[in-house]
Amino acid sequence: MIWLRLLVSVSACLLPGCASMPQQSQRGSHVEVASTLPTPSISTRYRETAERITRAILAENQAYDRLEELCVGIGHRLSGSIGLEKAIDWAMATMKSDGQVNVGRENVMVRHWVRGDESVTMLEPRVQKLNVLGLGDSVGTPPEGITAPVVVVADEEELEALGEGVRGKIVLFNRAMPPYDPRRGSGYGTAVRYRVHGARMAAERGAVGSLIRSVTASSLHTPHTGGMQYGDAPTRVPAAALTIEDTETIARLQSLGIPVVVNMKMEAKSLPDAVSANVIGELRGSTHPEEVVVIGGHIDSWDVGHGAHDDAGGCVIAMEAMHVLRKLNLIPRRTIRVVLWTNEENGLAGGKAYAAQHAGELGRHVAAIESDSGVFKPLGYGISCTEKDREAVAAAQLEEIMGLFPPEMGELTARIGGGGPDISPMRKAGVILMGHRVEGSRYFDYHHTHADTIDKVDREELSRNVAMMATVAYILADMPERFGGSPSP
Amino acid sequence: MIWLRLLVSVSACLLPGCASMPQQSQRGSHVEVASTLPTPSISTRYRETAERITRAILAENQAYDRLEELCVGIGHRLSGSIGLEKAIDWAMATMKSDGQVNVGRENVMVRHWVRGDESVTMLEPRVQKLNVLGLGDSVGTPPEGITAPVVVVADEEELEALGEGVRGKIVLFNRAMPPYDPRRGSGYGTAVRYRVHGARMAAERGAVGSLIRSVTASSLHTPHTGGMQYGDAPTRVPAAALTIEDTETIARLQSLGIPVVVNMKMEAKSLPDAVSANVIGELRGSTHPEEVVVIGGHIDSWDVGHGAHDDAGGCVIAMEAMHVLRKLNLIPRRTIRVVLWTNEENGLAGGKAYAAQHAGELGRHVAAIESDSGVFKPLGYGISCTEKDREAVAAAQLEEIMGLFPPEMGELTARIGGGGPDISPMRKAGVILMGHRVEGSRYFDYHHTHADTIDKVDREELSRNVAMMATVAYILADMPERFGGSPSP
Numbered sequence: 001m002i003w004l005r006l007l008v009s010v011s012a013c014l015l016p017g018c019a020s021m022p023q024q025s026q027r028g029s030h031v032e033v034a035s036t037l038p039t040p041s042i043s044t045r046y047r048e049t050a051e052r053i054t055r056a057i058l059a060e061n062q063a064y065d066r067l068e069e070l071c072v073g074i075g076h077r078l079s080g081s082i083g084l085e086k087a088i089d090w091a092m093a094t095m096k097s098d099g100q101v102n103v104g105r106e107n108v109m110v111r112h113w114v115r116g117d118e119s120v121t122m123l124e125p126r127v128q129k130l131n132v133l134g135l136g137d138s139v140g141t142p143p144e145g146i147t148a149p150v151v152v153v154a155d156e157e158e159l160e161a162l163g164e165g166v167r168g169k170i171v172l173f174n175r176a177m178p179p180y181d182p183r184r185g186s187g188y189g190t191a192v193r194y195r196v197h198g199a200r201m202a203a204e205r206g207a208v209g210s211l212i213r214s215v216t217a218s219s220l221h222t223p224h225t226g227g228m229q230y231g232d233a234p235t236r237v238p239a240a241a242l243t244i245e246d247t248e249t250i251a252r253l254q255s256l257g258i259p260v261v262v263n264m265k266m267e268a269k270s271l272p273d274a275v276s277a278n279v280i281g282e283l284r285g286s287t288h289p290e291e292v293v294v295i296g297g298h299i300d301s302w303d304v305g306h307g308a309h310d311d312a313g314g315c316v317i318a319m320e321a322m323h324v325l326r327k328l329n330l331i332p333r334r335t336i337r338v339v340l341w342t343n344e345e346n347g348l349a350g351g352k353a354y355a356a357q358h359a360g361e362l363g364r365h366v367a368a369i370e371s372d373s374g375v376f377k378p379l380g381y382g383i384s385c386t387e388k389d390r391e392a393v394a395a396a397q398l399e400e401i402m403g404l405f406p407p408e409m410g411e412l413t414a415r416i417g418g419g420g421p422d423i424s425p426m427r428k429a430g431v432i433l434m435g436h437r438v439e440g441s442r443y444f445d446y447h448h449t450h451a452d453t454i455d456k457v458d459r460e461e462l463s464r465n466v467a468m469m470a471t472v473a474y475i476l477a478d479m480p481e482r483f484g485g486s487p488s489p
Numbered sequence: 490m491i492w493l494r495l496l497v498s499v500s501a502c503l504l505p506g507c508a509s510m511p512q513q514s515q516r517g518s519h520v521e522v523a524s525t526l527p528t529p530s531i532s533t534r535y536r537e538t539a540e541r542i543t544r545a546i547l548a549e550n551q552a553y554d555r556l557e558e559l560c561v562g563i564g565h566r567l568s569g570s571i572g573l574e575k576a577i578d579w580a581m582a583t584m585k586s587d588g589q590v591n592v593g594r595e596n597v598m599v600r601h602w603v604r605g606d607e608s609v610t611m612l613e614p615r616v617q618k619l620n621v622l623g624l625g626d627s628v629g630t631p632p633e634g635i636t637a638p639v640v641v642v643a644d645e646e647e648l649e650a651l652g653e654g655v656r657g658k659i660v661l662f663n664r665a666m667p668p669y670d671p672r673r674g675s676g677y678g679t680a681v682r683y684r685v686h687g688a689r690m691a692a693e694r695g696a697v698g699s700l701i702r703s704v705t706a707s708s709l710h711t712p713h714t715g716g717m718q719y720g721d722a723p724t725r726v727p728a729a730a731l732t733i734e735d736t737e738t739i740a741r742l743q744s745l746g747i748p749v750v751v752n753m754k755m756e757a758k759s760l761p762d763a764v765s766a767n768v769i770g771e772l773r774g775s776t777h778p779e780e781v782v783v784i785g786g787h788i789d790s791w792d793v794g795h796g797a798h799d800d801a802g803g804c805v806i807a808m809e810a811m812h813v814l815r816k817l818n819l820i821p822r823r824t825i826r827v828v829l830w831t832n833e834e835n836g837l838a839g840g841k842a843y844a845a846q847h848a849g850e851l852g853r854h855v856a857a858i859e860s861d862s863g864v865f866k867p868l869g870y871g872i873s874c875t876e877k878d879r880e881a882v883a884a885a886q887l888e889e890i891m892g893l894f895p896p897e898m899g900e901l902t903a904r905i906g907g908g909g910p911d912i913s914p915m916r917k918a919g920v921i922l923m924g925h926r927v928e929g930s931r932y933f934d935y936h937h938t939h940a941d942t943i944d945k946v947d948r949e950e951l952s953r954n955v956a957m958m959a960t961v962a963y964i965l966a967d968m969p970e971r972f973g974g975s976p977s978p
Contacts, residue, residue: 221939
């Protein structure tokens with residue numbers, strides 16, 4: 001993604017389509033202007049409303065209590081699990097009790113992978129249980145496990161160089177993720193390659209199992225699960241993640257010339273696809289209800305921890321944003337629709353199904369906003385659209401909106417580039433996609449671990465995220481001209 | 490402990506006993522002065538030597554390689570384990586190969602507690618395996634485990650208030666350790682109370698098991714083990730530590746009014762005491778070999794991780810300090826003795842045995858220095874002695890020594906107060922005790938966990954610790970006047 005800091009220089013009245021915008025009656029606290037006058041800027045229209053929404057949320061909201069209901073009352077939510085179905089029911093019940101309309105589930109078939117018991121035990125040079133998480137969609141092992149020598153490689157070239165030396169072994173990919181860098185980000189995108197493809201690479205060279213160093217820069221003996229793909233692997237070998245600590249121990253034993261033998265046992269298996277659902281709820285628009293601003297996150301998680309940052313937080317931010325707007329009686333011109341997608345973690349079936357099931361109305365999707373980067377200090381939004389002129393206009397409008405927040409929200413900015421996994425299937429329909437951005441230094445410490453729990457979520461940061469999403473969703477749904485400059489159809 | 494920052498104001502020649510010091514021939518790089526002249530200050534005598542030792546160590550040393558041999562090649566070292574005995578053999582072999590003398594083992598009987606398999610599984614409101622570490626010296630459970638409702642309490646008063654409500658339950662002590670504070674320290678001393686005494690408190694009120702929130706301020710789903718004591722408990726109930734995350738989940742379920750039931754299974758048991766040993770090695774003094782400066786750490790660890798910071802690092806710092814002095818041919822007037830104590834973690838049998846077995850020569854112990862606070866940025870030494878006038882003189886001398894290091898060592902200081910667990914049994918004999926001080930913000934993140942591994946030790950910080958200990962040990966062993974002002978007997 002290319003991050004571009006935008007300067008606020010385009011006022012709304014200069015935008016394509018602006019002149020044709022009908023002027024609406026006063027709503028919320030923005031100001032009616034006669035159609036013969038120049039259209040007021042977003043700042044003029046919405047500053048007071050933005051402050052009202054933000055301060056109301058920072059003063060009081062139910063996001064944290066709801067996060068606790070979801071994370072603690074229900075727990076994790078892997079596709080196919082009872083936890084996920086309970087969470088879907090909870091989300092519908094909660095939105096109904098908030099007075100939202102058109103609340104319902106849109107069924108989606110999802111993968112049903114179950115972990116079962118699993119262990120990796122070092123047998124040589126000494127017996128030691130290692131801390132392991134199997135990778136999602138991995139096959140299991142025979143009941144007695146797979147016992148084999150371990151060969152540690154830093155990357156695919158080292159694997160290649162070993163040639164026949166890999167046959168019959170368990171490969172351990174020791175690819176370190178660099179510490180978080182505020183400018184370069186997490187390095188996750190590069191490091192995750194061996195989690196996704198390591199088992200295929202290993203199997204192609206005759207290995208009988210695949211282990212990875214967990215994809216994180218920081219560990220207190222914490223394994224990280226995540227998705228993997230066999231692709232065209234000649235055989236499907238079991239794949240699991242070890243902690244940084246256990247990986248370092250094995251790698252250093254190898255460096256000291258001490259052979260390592262482990263036993264991998266995994267009951268993991270894939271069952272027939274299960275019925276799940278995206279959850280929908282709406283705040284219907286007053287004058288253009290057929291135009292939609294989608295906000296949401298994914299309701300599924302891995303089967304560890306609470307999935308608090310990934311992505312209970314995103315779901316609760318969107319639900320509470322819409323809840324607060326309704327409580328404040330801020331009914332925008334267009335519809336705000338919360339969508340909680342299912343099966344983001346191991347299939348993206350929810351995101352794909354939403355785009356397919358709503359294909360006929362994607363032209364009336366003003367924007368789709370996803371929060372799936374955890375609940376930390378909010379930073380603003382990243383924006384992308386296949387139509388670059390609309391993207392540029394929308395980004396400038398968004399930057400103007402980012403300037404409307406009171407100082408307690410910190411500096412918020414708009415950037416070109418960004419979206420979210422579940423909204424990405426709407427990209428090719430030309431929908432403007434927006435990723436809810438937060439400070440990123442700790443996200444991958446917790447990502448896909450038993451430690452992604454509600455105690456890692458700061459209540460005040462959660463409130464600020466709700467305020468940012470509620471305000472932006474309201475303005476995008478209410479501004480007379482359509483976001484990004486296209487006239488309303 | 491009371492920390493006092495001392496000002497460097499006392500020069501060595503003003504100290505009691507100074508006038509009676511015989512002047513020694515030139516040794517190392519310090520300067521001979523005629524006995525009719527005032528005794529030169531420590532600064533004058535030893536600045537050049539201190540810089541020589543420090544720079545030699547910072548340029549090259551074997552500490553990290555040795556730490557790797559101990560941590561990775563051997564692993565953890567609980568009393569009674571094969572790992573501990575291998576470590577003792579390794580330490581003796583290493584000191585012999587370094588050319589040290591009087592290398593040997595001094596046998597000590599130690600507790601022999603074995604963990605066995607253990608698990609805590611939440612059964613209600615949903616089935617979830619929790620991450621657990623049994624506490625050292627805990628009893629086990631019947632093979633089927635103990636299944637009981639959990640009652641969460643913040644402290645002893647809350648436990649007391651529950652009265653009969655505790656009977657038949659498993660108590661979970663949810664006492665949070667505060668984040669590290671550079672001024673107040675870790676808060677470990679207060680928080681550890683429920684680890685040590687929780688099982689007794691719970692059993693006194695009829696509980697059938699005792700769980701604690703791990704004693705740490707920081708967690709990535711990381712349980713912390715450690716010692717516990719039954720004292721006069723009416724019955725011995727099994728005791729284990731949960732992670733912060735699992736503790737928070739159970740405590741919040743209780744707050745939400747959702748009952749929690751768990752099953753605790755522990756195979757833990759105590760076997761008959763085992764033979765272990767303190768390891769000794771010496772750099773014999775040239776003119777007062779009967780006078781001894783002891784330096785060391787404890788060779789045992791808990792049965793998790795590498796025991797890298799606790800306390801492989803302390804052992805290696807002392808061994809390498811003595812090794813470097815011998816390589817540099819810096820033979821002090823008095824003897825430097827490395828002592829690696831056994832069984833610090835669950836009995837302190839090594840420390841007690843050393844004081845008893847060497848009772849006759851403790852009057853000739855110039856100082857005893859222990860490093861048992863991890864391998865982080867070195868800060869200097871804490872010092873204590875039952876004889877307060879000697880303590881004050883020694884502290885002033887030590888502060889002067891702390892000023893001798895080149896700038897790459899950072900600021901080092903001497904403080905009143907400090908020592909170490911294994912040297913504490915020498916206190917009542919009037920030995921000057923010194924604790925090797927390091928920056929403390931991360932120690933309790935790793936303490937007694939699977940995450941106390943060599944990858945958490947910085948190579949440069951390790952070298953700086955070796956330099957600090959080698960220099961101080963050399964000067965204390967070599968200075969003509971006896972450290973603390975008492976004349977040599």
